[in-house]
Amino acid sequence: MPAFTDTTTVLERHLLLQLGDRLKRLRKARKLSTVEMAKSVGISRTTLAAVEAGDPAPTMGTYLRVMSVLGVAGDLALLVSDTFQPPPPDSAAGASTRARPHVQVMVRTDPSRHEAQDLQSMALHKEAIRMIQDDPALLDRAHEVLRRWRLQGDARSDSLWSEWETILAKQSWRKVLGRTRRAQELRQASPLPTILPEALRQDVLAQVRSLKKGVVLGDQE
Numbered sequence: 001m002p003a004f005t006d007t008t009t010v011l012e013r014h015l016l017l018q019l020g021d022r023l024k025r026l027r028k029a030r031k032l033s034t035v036e037m038a039k040s041v042g043i044s045r046t047t048l049a050a051v052e053a054g055d056p057a058p059t060m061g062t063y064l065r066v067m068s069v070l071g072v073a074g075d076l077a078l079l080v081s082d083t084f085q086p087p088p089p090d091s092a093a094g095a096s097t098r099a100r101p102h103v104q105v106m107v108r109t110d111p112s113r114h115e116a117q118d119l120q121s122m123a124l125h126k127e128a129i130r131m132i133q134d135d136p137a138l139l140d141r142a143h144e145v146l147r148r149w150r151l152q153g154d155a156r157s158d159s160l161w162s163e164w165e166t167i168l169a170k171q172s173w174r175k176v177l178g179r180t181r182r183a184q185e186l187r188q189a190s191p192l193p194t195i196l197p198e199a200l201r202q203d204v205l206a207q208v209r210s211l212k213k214g215v216v217l218g219d220q221e
Helices: 010-029 034-041 045-052 060-069 073-080 115-134 137-152 155-170 181-188 198-213
Strands: 104-107 215-218
Touching: 010 045, 010 060, 010 115, 010 198, 034 045, 034 060, 045 060, 060 073, 115 137, 115 181, 115 198, 137 155, 155 181
Parallel strands: none
Antiparallel strands: 104 215
16 A cells, blocks of 8 residues: 655654643643743744644654653653663673663554544545645545535535635635544545545555554564
């Protein structure tokens, strides 16, 4: 199956979402408001919201500054240190015949929180938006799908489809890429996945299935 081209994989997105959730919990545990936190870090509240949402748009430096203010920058420092790297061959540790310890982490979605479904929806939309940005003609296909749906007259979804008309016209993608309840509802009524090639759709589904079972990160035997 083809791999993703220039966007984050479902696994990477899942890890960022977990990091954002953790940073948000830590901020609340320290009883810091978003205004106080953003001021301490030196970023806007909008950027802080993106970090806490696990958005890949903020730079690594921004994530690191947030982690530093919350006192967990040491987690990242551990990753970039020599802790998990082979010791120099001319050192005592390097001369040791003892096997280097294996470090593995199992990553999987939490079925009780519908994480897999939300990750799948988010990944499909990210890919569709990327394709539209590369080929604006695809926007006309999404408009046509939406027009056909509205002609069918499903009253329950009409308010969402009406909002989608505006989203497509203005290409205001942030409205549908968030983690709010409204963003989730919009993705459920979205015409965007219909423009995706079947191979790309199956690639996303395969990655989500893998995360449901659990993906091992780290040393492999």
